[in-house]
Amino acid sequence: MTTSFYNGITGLKSFQYGIDIWGNNIANINTNGYKEEVPEFSTLFADQLSDQPISSDIGMGSRLSSTAINLSQGSLIQTDNPFDLSINGEGWFSVSKDNQTYYTRTGAFKRDGEGYLVDDNGDYLLVANANNLIKNPDGSYSVNRSINTDNLISQNTQMSPISLPNDVILPAVATTEATLTANLNDNSVISTTTPATEESDFSALYSKDGQDLQIRNGDSLVFGFGNPATYDNNLISTDICINDDPKDGKDAVYDFTLNGKTFNIDMPDGSTKEEIQDALHKAFDDAGIQNQITDNGIEISDPNQIILKSNNVLMPNIAAAKISYSSDPQNQYEFSTISDFNNIIQSLANDAYPDETKVYLDSEGRICIDNNSVNTINAYSLKTEDSNDLFMNNLGRLGNEIYGQTSAKSYDFLQNSQSFGGNIIEANGQKDTMSLTFTKQKVLNGQIQWNGEISIKDPDSNVISTQNFELTFDENGQLLSPKSVNITDPQNMTLNLDLTSYAKSDTGPSYSYTQNGIEEGYLNNYQISSNGNIEALFSNGQMSVLGQIPVYHFQNDQGLESIGGNLFRETDNSNKAILYTDQNGNYISGSSLSSNSLEASNVNFSQAMTELIVIQKAYSSAAKAVTTSDQMIQRAIDMKKG
Structure with a gap:
């Protein structure tokens, strides 16, 4: 009779524990990282009535034998705090509290007044610190780039709290x-x-329309000043007009140089046109200069140049020469660059019009011939058998009469x-x-x-x-x-x-x-990667790892001891916390981390309420067993009194 009484009492005690546990689960349904506890019951002992081959035990009550941890994954809640962390899969964060190490699934971390990552209780998050921040005299911090931040975690790594300051500078890296x-x-x-320069080589120049001139070795033209010339059958020719000498009491003296040869022909006063032509013709023949008498006077021809400088007005000045492009100029009439070309043109102009002209390249890439005198000067360009049409077109307006105090300009050379x-x-x-x-x-x-x-x-x-x-x-x-x-x-x-x-x-x-250079960067914010790296992000787009958050595992998670506040500590049953490594000894987390997220409680409200109702009914039934046993004892006492 007393057995049933004690059975009811132990049931009441066991079910009270169950109500406490499920009530605690319901109370923590909104606690981030909370893991549901499940009460497990067992009988105290049994009294065997006999040694019959069939069961003949009488139960002697129940007790709470253990509370199991439900380690299933809770749902993830997104936040705007980069230090809010959740573990996707197995594993635990480690924190330091009163110089003791504990483990938790609650990843709600923030920075305290000194920049350390702590949980809501002020417990320090333990990480593998890169120790690569150097404090500057002004109180800011600089990242020491020389420290290798690969593989920060190993089995022997001493974990420690980490401080993440706001004023961090990533030093520049010089470009090499x-x-x-x-x-x-x-x-x-x-x-x-762009406009050509004096040093521009004609082989690489373009027309005013951006078309490649394609000037190559041997491209040529005749350029001249003074008396007009023609070019035909590989000869430069000029026709010098000869007139009768008027009788004025003075001889007609033809004093000039032609292609470097000096001539001084004294014709008697009143000489006729024919006499003068004959005298010049004979003098030119004697000098080996190709010439012929024409209706107008006398024509001079030469395959390369006609440079005639007269010392009086009886002969006209003429400076005409066949000039050619050469990649490697060898004589005075070969040019490569614009400077070469301008020098040749200037030399011809000086022969025909001493001290009256200036040849130059302006800022727009145009070759210019200035006439600094008050008189009109004559310039001309003639095509040869090897002339480049684009080049001739680009010279364009240079072959004109140039009025006094004006300038002739080519089109743009580009x-x-x-x-x-x-x-x-x-x-x-x-x-x-x-x-x-x-x-x-x-x-x-x-x-x-x-x-x-x-x-x-x-x-x-x-x-x-x-x-x-x-x-x-x-x-x-x-x-x-x-x-x-x-x-x-x-x-x-x-x-x-x-x-x-x-x-x-x-x-x-x-x-x-x-x-490969990197400019100096200033801290923008922090982020935490899926492998636990604590990364500082800088204004120059660079990132630096300051530490790594380890994920710990246990041989037997159910052996952990809860000390409250969602903290657990290792026991002999759980064995020591371990870090996973690959075959090369390199750390692997075994589970990924998510930043800006928290793991919600894994308590199933419907299940918890159902369990609570069931235990409540069981508690009432156990109470009924106690009152029934009490009534039976009272009846026995009353029977004895009677």
Whole structure:
């Protein structure tokens, strides 16, 4: 009879524990990271009535034998705090409380007043610290780039709290290497033109419309000043008009030089046109100068030049010469650059009109002939059998009468110039601008030469350095040399050139520029990656790892001891906390982390309420067993009294 009484009492105690546990589960249904506890009951002991082969035990009550932890994953709640963390799968965070290490699934961390990552109870999150922050005299911190932050976690890593300050600087990394990848457009018609310069070679020049002039060795023309000339049958010819000498009591003296030979012919006063022509004809024949008498006077011819300088008015000045383009000029009438060409034209002008002209290239790439006198001067250009039509057209208006105090100008001579740009970083963090300008220089023997100019400017656009170099491409536009250029100012670095030079329909520059320098960066914010890396993000787009959050595992999670506040500590039953590693000994988390999220409680409200109702009914039934046993004892006592 007393057995049933004690059975009821132990039931009441067991079910009270069950109500406490499920009530606690319901109370923590909104506690982040909370893991549901499940009560497990067992009988106290049994009294065997006999040794019969069938069961003959009488139960002697129940007790709470254990509380199991439900380790199923809770749902994830998104937050705006990058330090809110959840573990996707198995594992535990480790925290330090009163110099003791505990484990939790609650990942609600924030920074305290000193920047340390702590939970809501002020317990420190334990991490593998990179120890790569250096405190500066002004109180800010700089990242020590020399510290390797790969594989921060190992089995022997001493975990510690981590402080994440607000004022962190990522030091600059000086540029040591840059690479330009581009095609220097070499189409026959381009838009990337700039005015030619004195040093421009005609083989690489373009017309006013951006069309390649394609001037090559042997292209020629006749340019002249003074008495008009013609060009026919490979000869320059000029017709000098001869008139009768009027009787004025003075002899007619023909005093001049022709192609470097001096002539002084004294004709008697009143000589006729025919007499003068005959005298000149004989003198020219004796000097080996090709000539013939014409209706107007006498015609002089030469395959290369006619330079006639008269010392009086009886003979006209003439300076006409056949001039030719040569990639390697060897004589006074061969030209390569605009400077060469202008010098030849200036020399001819000086022969015909001493001290009256100036030949130069203006800022728009036009060849100009200034007439500084008050008189009209005569200039002309003549086609030869080897003339380049585009070149002749571009000279255009130079072959005209030039009135006093005016100028004759050619059309624009243009050069193919293409510019690219990028930045470099100095060791002190200064961000400089590098401008790269390539100008087509010369076409020679199946090769194309370009001039390259590197200009580096500081942030205020002040020029730090300028450097020029030559590039050579083959006829297919492949770069032969150089493949790289060394730069020494403002620092030693290498510019790699991945260039081609071939025709493109798109004439605009298309390129890529990369460099390995990094400008100084200032902390924007922090983030935590899926493998637990605590990453500082900087204004320059760079990232630096300051630490790594480990995920711990246990041989037996059910053996952990709860100390409240969602904290657990290891026991002999759980065994020591372990870190997973791969076959090479490298840390692997075993579960990924999600930042800006928290794991919700895994308590199932419907199940918890159902369990609570069931235990409540069981509790009432156990109470009924106690009262029934009490009534039975009372009846027995009453029977004895009776």
